[in-house]
Amino acid sequence: MKKKVIAIHASSRKKNTYHLLENLKEELAAYDIDVEILCLSELDIGRCVGCEACLRSGTCHLKDDVDAVMRRIPEYDGIILSSPVYMNNVSGMLKTFLDRTCRWVHRPELTGIPVLFVASTAGSGLRHTLNYLEDAALQWGAIPAGKIGRSAGSRAKRLEKKEYIRFVEYLNMDMHRYKPGMKELITFEIKKILAEKVLTRDKEYWVEKQWLNKHYYFEASIDPVKKAAASFFYRFLSGKIKSVEE
Numbered sequence: 001m002k003k004k005v006i007a008i009h010a011s012s013r014k015k016n017t018y019h020l021l022e023n024l025k026e027e028l029a030a031y032d033i034d035v036e037i038l039c040l041s042e043l044d045i046g047r048c049v050g051c052e053a054c055l056r057s058g059t060c061h062l063k064d065d066v067d068a069v070m071r072r073i074p075e076y077d078g079i080i081l082s083s084p085v086y087m088n089n090v091s092g093m094l095k096t097f098l099d100r101t102c103r104w105v106h107r108p109e110l111t112g113i114p115v116l117f118v119a120s121t122a123g124s125g126l127r128h129t130l131n132y133l134e135d136a137a138l139q140w141g142a143i144p145a146g147k148i149g150r151s152a153g154s155r156a157k158r159l160e161k162k163e164y165i166r167f168v169e170y171l172n173m174d175m176h177r178y179k180p181g182m183k184e185l186i187t188f189e190i191k192k193i194l195a196e197k198v199l200t201r202d203k204e205y206w207v208e209k210q211w212l213n214k215h216y217y218f219e220a221s222i223d224p225v226k227k228a229a230a231s232f233f234y235r236f237l238s239g240k241i242k243s244v245e246e
């Protein structure tokens with residue numbers, strides 16, 4: 001069945017990063033994957049005012065395009081998260097959007113969705129930016145599925161299959177076969193502790209999702225050694241953190 005992917009574009013211009021997304025769209029079409037490019041520059045995205053209402057009530061007071069976009073994104077089979085490198089990191093446009101997705105950090109809604117990371121730079125900051133994009137996706141509960149980067153020197157280089165094939169595989173894979181890495185397992189345990197002990201509203205969500213007694217968001221092929229290490233980490237950290245209800 002055709003897979004639907006949303007590519008988040010975060011530059012004001014349709015140039016280097018956008019060309020990479022267009023190129024990816026062409027390549028992925030051969031695998032029956034449809035890529036829709038969402039230009040953040042064409043949306044009304046206000047800056048987070050820091051009130052934390054989204055964390056408490058699940059809704060944001062700002063009336064702009066973010067809520068509608070956040071409701072659409074979980075409907076896609078996959079996400080391409082992209083940015084030009086600005087000051088050795090993601091563009092302010094993307095960061096402004098990511099700040100607004102903060103409620104997904106505590107109540108993940110993108111679990112099991114693979115994310116491919118794309119960045120372009122003149123020369124510096126590529127690895128750092130791609131790692132930051134990956135970290136944002138991990139916070140959302142999504143699945144890291146590869147990184148594509150280009151600098152001025154490699155801009156003309158065609159996309160190679162090895163750069164996006166993991167994304168294609170994950171889009172078509174039975175997720176019970178997915179092997180979460182240590183970083184994903186630890187991130188899950190930290191969120192679980194926060195939900196259990198710190199943010200009561202999140203606890204309701206985690207109970208509803210039946211995650212509180214799980215090792216990951218869904219039944220996956222977790223390596224037993226990693227599972228034991230993450231469980232040890234959970235017990236250790238949980239013992240250190242006092243419940244707000246105590």
Ligand SMILES: Cc1cc2nc3c(=O)[nH]c(=O)nc-3n(C[C@H](O)[C@H](O)[C@H](O)COP(=O)(O)O)c2cc1C
Nearest residue numbers: 011015016017084085086087088120121122123124
């Ligand atoms: C505000 C700004 C900051 C930038 N910062 C960096 C940087 O830190 N390192 C770098 O190598 N290139 C930097 N660049 C260059 C861009 O990363 C590069 O041109 C990128 O490919 C632009 O992508 P775009 O064509 O999709 O907008 C910067 C460009 C701008 C406009």
